[in-house]
Amino acid sequence: MGEVSPMSNNRLRWLKDLDIFLIFVIIAICCAGLLAISSATRSFDGGSQSFVIKQGVFMVAGLIAMIALIRTDYRFLIRYVEYGYWAVIVLLGVVFLFPAVAVETGAYGWIPLPGGFNLQPSEFFKIVFILMMAKYLANEQEDEHGNLPDPLRGYIILAAATILGIGLIVVEPDLGQTMMLMAVIGTAMFVHLPKKWFWSMFVTVSIVVALFFTATMAYPDQFLKGLDVLVDKGVLKEHQYGRFFSFIHPEEDLAGEGYQVYQAKVAIGSGMMFGKGLYQGSQTQGNWVPAQHTDFIFTAIGEELGFVGAVALIFLFFLMLYRIVMNGFAAKDRTGMYICAMVAGMFTFQIFENIGMSLQLMPMTGVTLPFISYGGSSILVNFILMGIVLNIGFRRRKLSFSNN
Known part of the structure; x- marks a missing residue:
């Protein structure tokens, strides 16, 4: 028998080391997202076609970016991440040059682009932030003499980069992105x-979270009085107080932010076990839920596909998170392991927060559902992060130039 050609060996390695299962899971979630967007925007002026086409274009662009990143060594990205960081910082400053966007959306979060598109720099900050964290925490980048950098210097650089980047996002203000970066x-x-x-930190945070939910459920009025004091002292803004109030008493604020939470609960609850059927939901097709194609897209899934459809989507998310973690365990260095862990942690929080706020289990924030919610910047960033994760898993073994 003849020897196996190097080209055949390369194909076999792609098939053996690339996480094909994770790619199929991502594509399945994206297909569910296109169906949900199609239904959620059907009642909009002009119908759903333009929304589905735009999202589809960004998905294809994201898929191409993901494939390109699989073939690009992630250590190359780590080496030059500072350049990407400063580029995104500049974009985070540019958003303040568009006050009309702030008037329309309530935040300086987007840069208008030709063709009706918008760029959201805070989304792209998540990529460079994760890479920066991995670079300076893993501390594996040797200099030309083989010496590792001083850890303390790395911590100082990382702290300064974190304060600058997150500080700009807080000023926009963008609570959702800030919370994801905290995750x-x-x-x-x-x-x-x-x-x-x-x-020790985990127990402390758990106690704070437990006290928060205990206070909001057992002593809601006393909790709101405490927030009133913070508003009077300027610590908390009126719209932030409104989100807590709508979280605790949505039925008493139907003329304000409570309307969205209330309608979301009605939509999901009316779906019952098997849903009303795609394009058949009265709340979704009546456009009763604001932002039902972006932050509250889970309501369309819950109403039209029911409990079964919602659980099926959550199971796909579980498979995605599981494969991200497994790629992290298989990483050949600490840098890759850190990246996979942070990507998994961010997506876990994002999924929990988005679904939780639709069910009135979490306060309302501008957090999208990964690969489901409408949004070009969000879908591109998600694909880029998955490309880096797949790259880490693909390169888990050292290259060998042996024919054996």
């Missing part, structure tokens, strides 16, 4: 800190 930091601490330190 990235929390996951990084879980991986990086000594276990005693992490569990």
Whole structure:
């Protein structure tokens, strides 16, 4: 028998080391997203065609970017991540040059582009932030003499980069993106800190979260009075107070932010076990839920596909998170492991927060559902992050030039 050609070996390696299953899961979630967007925007002026086409174009662009990143060594991205960081910082500053966007949306979060598109720099900051965290926490980048950098210097650089980037996003203001970046930091601490330190932090955060939900459920009025004091002192803004109020008493604020939460619960509850059928939901087709194609797209899925459809989507998300974590375990260095952990942590929070706010389990924030919600910047960033994760899994073994 003849020897196996190097080209055949390369194909076999692609098939063996590339996480094909994760790619199929991502594509399945994207298909569900296109169906949900098609239904959620059907009642809009002009119908759903333009929304589906735009989302489809960004999905194809994201898929191409993902494939390109699979073939690009992630250590190359780590080496030059500072250039990407400063480019995104500049874009985060540029958003303040468009006050008309702030008037329309309530935040300086987007840069208008030709063709009716918008660029959201805070989405792209998540990529460079995760890579920066991995680079300086893993501390594996040797200089030309083989020496590792000083960890303390790395921590100082990382702290300054974090304060500058997140500070600009807070000023926009964008609470949703800020919370996702906090989830990235929390996951990084879980991986990086000594276990005693992490569990001390975890117990502290858990107590704070438990106290928050206890206060909002058992003593809601007293909790709101405490927030009134923070508003009077200027610590909390009126619209932020409104989100807490609508979270606790949505039925009492139907003329304000409580309307969205209330209609979301009605839509999901009316879907019952098997849903009303695609394009058949009265709440969705009547456009009763604001932002039902972006932040509240889970309501369309819950109403028209019911409990079964919602659980099926959550199961796909579980498979996606599981494969991300497995790629992290298989990474050949700590840098790759850190990246996969932070991506998994960010997506986990994003999924939990988005679905939770639709069910009145979490306060309302501008957090999208990964690969489902309408939005070009969001879908591109998600594909780029998945491309980096797939790259890490693909390169888990050292290259061999042997014919055996």
